[in-house]
Amino acid sequence: MKHINIFLFVLLSAFVTSCTKSVTNPIDCNEYPKIYPDYVNVTIPQNIAPLNFMAAPSVDLLDVVIKGTKTTLHFQEDQAIEIPIKKWKNILKENVGKSLTVSVCFYKNKQWKKYKDFVIHISGDTIDYGLVYRLIAPGYEVYSKMGIYQRNLSNFDQTPIIENTLVTGSCVNCHAFKHNNPDCVSFHVRGEHGATVLQMNGPGSEKFMDTKTAKTISSCVYPYWHPDGRYIAYSNNGTKQAFHSVRNERIEVVDKESDIVVYDTKENKLLLCPRIMTKGAFETFPVFSADGKKLYFCSAYAKKIPDQYKEIKYSLCSIDFDAEHGTFGNKIDTLISAHSTGKSISFPRPSFDGKYLMFVMFDYGNFSIWHREADLYLLDLKTGKYRAMTEVNSNNTESFHDWSTNSRWFVFSSRRDDGLYTRLYIAHIDANGKASKPFMLPQRNPMQNVYNLFSYNVPEFIIRPVKINVKRTGSKLMDKKRDKFGYKEVK
């Protein structure tokens, strides 16, 4: 019996090896291989899923050798390489803080071509457990099938947290976690069964809120949790969608009015401060600083829509916030003025270590996601200096972004792949604020990015899987009973 097993093993091995074609007399190309996704010279965390890739041009065979300090992996495929997760984890573990060398050869028209070796650097900084994002058909005002999903970054598991099939005809959006902690989550359901769902303390603690009050212009959107978990900053936006007639920008989302409010979860009251609810300005995208003592937001002078839409430019501002008393400072500081930049700012996000604030800057308007010129910028909160993140920006849209818990990684959405569908990219940022080349969220099959007709929207890191009582959530949303937000005007 043992002999039969050995014989079968040898036979199988012979069969497997006979299927690979040895790389003979390759033409040396002094350039990096064109692979999809582009993983050439990227920096990755030690706990990331395998970086499977394929040849960007059409080839007959793709030969890949991944060399670490101890182990070498060899793959030969006709389309894309699929690296076994176990082998990948081992090779990453063996090379933390070092680099893997990747040799790639393409076989086409009975000729091998050998490309310049590239490296994949494995950082000692770990990344959070996973990501939460929304998958939705790109950009338009309608939705049929869509949902919020979580993805384990160590493998390819993507599971839905909520889909609108659970509450038919609805749109789920605006998910946010407290400091990447999935026990505290806020997300919004729009439509006939609309509600803001708040989970303060793990599954089962969900509350279903109607966040519109007599004193606010709309329901609460764009949530951001205060670090102590008691407060959530929201904005109220009167939003309209319009279409550009030329192809480059496609869609414009404009606010006709907008204000910022802070929800006190303990008192069940919105704190309404007149300084961030002005008539003459649009205030939006509020976020708390890492220590919770400031509230950053974007603000623009109100203009006539649509005639003056290109003149609407948001500045980055802040106001002090006293978490103990739920009060705001007396003055608004303008950190980056649209007047001086001539541009508009959206989606400010402070790093959790309190050192930086990342934001998007683009030509005009409120919503950067269809602006090709939109790029990521980094503000050093100590020096007050900011810079374009040229290491990660592309000639297409860079937009929503989020920091990992250790503030060493950030994820952002970009349309660089095809100009239409946002895909997620992750980049490392070192202690000096220098970012590495970003890498696309790995997929088991790289072509998944091509076949997928959904955009990745609002990526947020999570430190462990999100658990929501789906049955209860579905039933509660369907019965339409909502708790009301109260409000309190503060000076």
Add this chain to the structure above:
Amino acid sequence: MRSRLSIYYTYGIIALWAIACLVFFQGFYSYHFFYKEQTQLFLFSADYLNTYFSKPAWLACMGGDFLTQFFYYKFAGAAILTIVLLLLGDFTRRSFECCMCGRFSFVIALVVMTVEAVFYFRADFRLSSAVALIGSMGLFLLYCLICKEWIKWVVAVIFIILAYWMFGYGCFVFVLLVVLHDISQPKGWIKLALLVLAVGFPLSMRAHYLLTWQTSLSYPGLGTFQKPNFTIENIFALDNEYYFGNYDKVLKIVHQSDKSLPEVSYFYNLVQARRGLLPDSLLNISQQAQGLFMKLGPNASMIDLYIGGEVFDLCGDMTFDEHSAVLANVFSSQNRNVRMVKRLAEVNLVNNDTAAALKYLRILQKTFVYRKWSARRMPGSQTPAVKDYLQQKRQYINRLDTLRNAGNYRLVLAGLLHSNPQNIAALDYLLCDDLLRKDISSFKKDYDTFFLLRSKRLYQEALLIYLAGTKAKPEECIKYHISDSLLKEFNEYTAIYVQTKGNRWALRDKFGHTYWYYFHFINKR
């Protein structure tokens, strides 16, 4: 002898049923198949097939969608449906024979086949429903092969779970057949337990599949009884013939249709505009007061979303063409609609947005039907005909950036005309849209801005209304090259109108096709 006769009768009835089904669906309802095929997208890709596992009834849905892709071919839709329904009938007969209903099994099978055929009168009913029934009955027939009692019950439990996983609501059919099969046997509590399991299991999986309780029990979708909808069939016929460029046939169908339907006049106008004859024929059929466009947006019907982009494609507005394609795509099954994926590929090719076009072309390369279509359009290997087509389309694209609301079609057309004043389709749509909405002042403004001295009687009739209304001097008429004979006709119309105090019947025979008559009597506000 009697038994042989009865077999002949059986086969005869089945053959007659099949012929009736085939003839009806091919002869009177075939355009529904094309619509069903166009509003889905089946890809031969592991990632795509994997998406079926995110909901119950994966095998039924996959099988149904796989077969639906062949509805593209003429005669295939009716043939496939008839074969599937015959298969369903056969499985039903065998299943009920196993349930000791031998005498009635044939009748039951006929009823099931007929009911399922009736469900197909609905445009959005999917073939997966019949596959779900066939699959669950197949499991039941396997179950019937088991003799040992205790094994049967264990297998029944496993099959209920399997049936739900693979065939969705088919698990109820399975368990009902099991109960019927073993009705005479004792241990009624086991049957009750199976029934509870058949209901409880889908409900318990609701959170996993993220479905409402109603959907979780009826996945992949129950049919509804309705009469055949020949109005919708007619709209699908117009769409199909327009899509394949059979414009004469479109006009023929229009003349046989209920012309009060906006979709009918919509296709009529598209064909006439394509031929440069929109102003000449606009008032030959009943037109809609709201203008020449389908209202697109979240509240529009799927059919309007599906056809609404054709006008932008014709006039050359790629932004709204793309917008309407995305809308229709979003509202299709699984957000995939092969017609719209093709349209999106073309829009991006016209816009020279190669990366975006490649995405859609690569998707289409994974289809059975559109692989070659995609290959002919691949950047770098485009055929001369494709290159010519794209070049021609590029002449009309909008180069003037403005911000428009989804329903602001006037701005769309004006933008196109500012970019290319030779865009006759856009011009006629703009002017005719003004006229149908009886917005004479906008018409006059647009006419003065864009009109290229095309001598169109319709426009001159409308100008006369404006000129009369503003008490213009005779020189104005000369400026607009209004002939004496037309002026004479207008004076005659006005005289009769005044004399009869606006009696439409006195004017209808002679002036029924004039814009004056439309202005006074049709689509009154």
